[in-house]
Amino acid sequence: MSAEVWVFAEQRDGKLRKVTLELLGKGRELADKLGVKLAALLLGSGVSDLAGELTSYADNVYQWDDPLLERYNSDIYLQLISHLAGKETPQILLAGATFLAKDLFPRLAGRLDTGIAVDCLNLAIGDDNLLVATKPLFGGKVLADVVCRKGRPQIALVRPNTFPPPSLSGASKGEVHKLEVSIDPDQVKLEVLEVVRAAKERLDLTEAEIIVTGGRGLKEPKNFRLLEDLADVLGATVGATRAVVDSGWRPQDDQVGKSGKTVSPKLYFAIGLSGAIHHIMGMDTSNVVVAINKDPRAPIFQYADYGIVGDLFEVLPLLTEELKRELAKG
């Protein structure tokens, strides 16, 4: 079988999303194991530079470049991808578990009569060369290894920061295939009226490598300044608990947890938050967790690697200073 492994190359404002590179790395590993080619799917407007970038990772780059694709519209993306998938019959399709992918790919699975595993934490090739996807259930209390025998492609959406980005050494020289953007307008029912981007210089929580999250222990919205300072030193993104968001101290976009975002950074600071199970469900796959809380019995310490029992108002300024000093040393 020569059916390819596909990676959906999600781009935003002219840049590939970090999770795309992570999946190109993993996708290469899977493709090598199966002895097939790795391809990237790129949709957008004015994306030929990105296509060029992708050829360092993928053997084939399928590119749809058209002003119609400048903004994501599921009705349009679906037609293009399902059409190509019908023709090329890839065996695996990977994408990051982003808002866009979660909007698009379940529906694509329906159109192609195949299965989809969302929010995967691991991927491997198992018996019969099937993709074994590990996905969390019950907020991460249990993991399930799933396979899809009865449909192609096997679709998996993977949580960002799950796989390391690939190194460029031994780069393959891929080929770009420019595809025609022909769509049936009768099947485009959605209209994207407006895209509002919050002016943020930081990575989104879902992709951030370091996150500093504050809870009700910060007492007042203005005290988040202390977290911002710490985040500045670390190049981190600031998160918040639901208690903080519901009090209007921070925007909904910042909420980590079951009813907020699921994050998986390299380093997670949990500051002045108790560690309610709803919060834990959104950050439990973080690599290293540091808790700062004045209550030694706070549940967060059960989910942390390192902890300081103390008053955050005393700890934070010192921590920020110390990190600044340490990082300046290089």
Next chain:
Amino acid sequence: MNIVVLVKQVPDSEAMVQVREGGSAVEVEDKYTLNFFDSLAVEEALRIKEQVGSGKVTVVTLGTQKSVEALRTGVAMGADEAVLLDDPALIGGDEYVTAKALAQAIKNMEYDLILCGREAFDDSSGAVGPLVAEFLGIPHITVAVKIEVSSEQRTVTVEREVEGGKEILKAPLPVLLSAQKGLNEPRVPPITGVMKAMRTEIKRLDLAALDLPATEAGVAGAKQEVLRYHRPPERPPVKIVEGEVPDAVRELVKLLKEEAKVI
């Protein structure tokens, strides 16, 4: 305006979940609740109906007898009708077959709008909604935080959340929308509602009523198969850095650098 709301009874966040020896199944403590995002969907349906001033809200679920609770909660909040997709052959499927059965049920109902939750707490995939829309051949918009319905123009304008921003979309009815936190504050069912819910008849649909062959339902029809369940790796016990705060902070930074190697 007739609105269908997809609801699911799911284990509470606090419920204990055990993996059976050998990883063949999971055992869930008997603590269930209406899925949080689905309560937002019910609330929104009620508000839209109130605003439009006519029509009915129907809550629909696929599940076991336990799932009747989700329907009763929906009715207690104010939904008019409740439908249970009720057949042993429907149980144990994945998102794909679940959506197929739901779409099959909805196809024969009168609807202008379908609402569901962003994701269900048990599988957290958020796949069922878009799949239902696909099987019905109607558009969908996920993670809605604001919904405005124009019943004259038969359109909705929806604000949806994306990473670090918002998108505003317009779609013709019928459309399927999934509810994201921030959409509304779900009401607490009033006592009169709870009493009404006890009396409301639950309409039950089995495979025959759904006109679904057994091969396209439940475990038999699922696209995915679970090989095994297992526990996530455990985190080693926390290292509490002791001492006066300035010393502890210095020690912590040293550990992050030299032991954890994350900075």
